[in-house]
Amino acid sequence: MVKVLVLLSAGRDEFSGKAVPSASDARAVKMALNLKNADVTYAHIGSADEPSLRLYLGLGCPEIEVWTLEADASLSSTLSKHLEAIEADLILTGAASSSMASQGLLPYKLASKLSRLLLPGVVSVDLESSRITGVCPAPDRTRRLIAAELPAIATVSPLAPDPGQVVQSWQRSGRIVRETDTSISVSKQVPNVARRRFRAKPLTVPVGNRAWERVRSVIGSVDVAPKARAMSPEQAAQAILSKLEDLGFAVAESSANDDAKKTKVGEDSND
Numbered sequence: 001m002v003k004v005l006v007l008l009s010a011g012r013d014e015f016s017g018k019a020v021p022s023a024s025d026a027r028a029v030k031m032a033l034n035l036k037n038a039d040v041t042y043a044h045i046g047s048a049d050e051p052s053l054r055l056y057l058g059l060g061c062p063e064i065e066v067w068t069l070e071a072d073a074s075l076s077s078t079l080s081k082h083l084e085a086i087e088a089d090l091i092l093t094g095a096a097s098s099s100m101a102s103q104g105l106l107p108y109k110l111a112s113k114l115s116r117l118l119l120p121g122v123v124s125v126d127l128e129s130s131r132i133t134g135v136c137p138a139p140d141r142t143r144r145l146i147a148a149e150l151p152a153i154a155t156v157s158p159l160a161p162d163p164g165q166v167v168q169s170w171q172r173s174g175r176i177v178r179e180t181d182t183s184i185s186v187s188k189q190v191p192n193v194a195r196r197r198f199r200a201k202p203l204t205v206p207v208g209n210r211a212w213e214r215v216r217s218v219i220g221s222v223d224v225a226p227k228a229r230a231m232s233p234e235q236a237a238q239a240i241l242s243k244l245e246d247l248g249f250a251v252a253e254s255s256a257n258d259d260a261k262k263t264k265v266g267e268d269s270n271d
Contacts, residue, residue, distance in 0.1 A: 001039050002127050002150065005088035006032045007079070008044045008064065011052045019051035024094025026059055027160040032092055033060050035127055041086065045069050045078060048178050057174030058166030065177050076109040083114060090132060091153045095121055107155045117148040121157040 006029060011022035021029075032040045044053060048066040056064060067082055069075065083091065096104035111118040119125075122134035123143070133147045137159055231239070 001037050002035075002090060002129075003086070003088045004032055004035060004038045004040045004090045004092060004127075005083065005086060006040060006042045006061075007091065007093045008042060008053070008056055008061075009094065010044070010046055010050050011055075019055065021052055021055045021059060021163070021166075022094050023158050024096060024156050024160075026056070026163040027158070028092045028094055028156040029056060029059050029061055030161060030163040031125060031156060035125070038090075038127060041065065041088070043067060043082070045075060048176050053176055054171050054174075055166050057176070058168060058171040059163050060167075060170060061174060063175045063177055066179060068179050076106060076113060079106075079110060080113045083110070089150045089152075090125075090127065091116075091151075092125075093153070093155050095155045095157055104155075107153055111153050114151075114153075117152045119146055119148055119152060119154040121159075122146075122154050123157050123160040125154060 006025075008025050008029075009022050011020045011025065012018070013020050029042070032038070032042075042056070042061045042063065043065045044050065045067045046069065050066075053064055053066070067078070069078055091107075091110065093107050093110075107118060107120075110116070119132065119134045119136070121136045123137060124135045126133045130150050131147060132150055132152050132154065133145065134154055135143050135145055137157060138144050
């Protein structure tokens with residue numbers, strides 16, 4: 001079985017600075033997951049509290065090892081020491097990290113220190129017992145096939161297949177392991193979500209011509225029909241008249257009759 005090591009960097013969005021998976025490293029994760037007969041290890045040099053590591057777990061990494069950067073030591077020298085101890089047959093890295101200061105020179109420095117062949121900018125790889133075959137895009141928009149003997153280093157192009165979406169269940173089940181072999185449970189960092197068995201609801205087809213009838217047929221027990229108090233036309237007219245009287249738009253019938261009688265008595269006295 002071929003030993004594969006995937007190096008992961010701390011990704012940041014170039015505009016907002018938010019923690020995101022590095023585009024090339026995320027594609028390297030997907031490429032490693034699709035390899036057959038491979039023992040894959042995922043590693044990151046830096047802090048175990050790096051938020052982008054959780055996102056790599058959500059892309060399918062079951063476990064990420066975090067290596068501490070030694071004081072007054074370069075990144076390439078620290079990596080070289082760990083890589084010599086691991087004895088990985090293939091090292092997968094991104095073409096460049098998402099950091100603005102990144103120049104993509106780390107894979108070349110590692111290849112020089114470890115005396116390994118480098119396959120730059122591959123979009124797919126195929127492993128055999130002692131050989132790696134990769135496909136990389138050419139400047140003329142064609143693709144060329146390159147091969148090398150293991151052990152080797154390959155950088156993943158941003159043109160490789162998209163890694164897909166982050167899965168939260170993978171984030172909860174994955175682990176981040178420090179160099180001192182003490183694991184960090186990601187479930188402590190991600191809020192615990194209560195799980196319950198899914199119950200399928202029966203499909204209800206709305207029935208009725210009016211909107212409230214269709215809503216009632218779906219809701220069931222809730223009566224959404226407009227509630228109106230049954231009354232005769234005379235009662236309705238009296239209710240309207242009472243409301244108008246309260247608003248001052250009408251005069252009560254008794255008051256109107258009294259005013260009419262007073263007017264008639266005044267006319268008779270004048271005669």
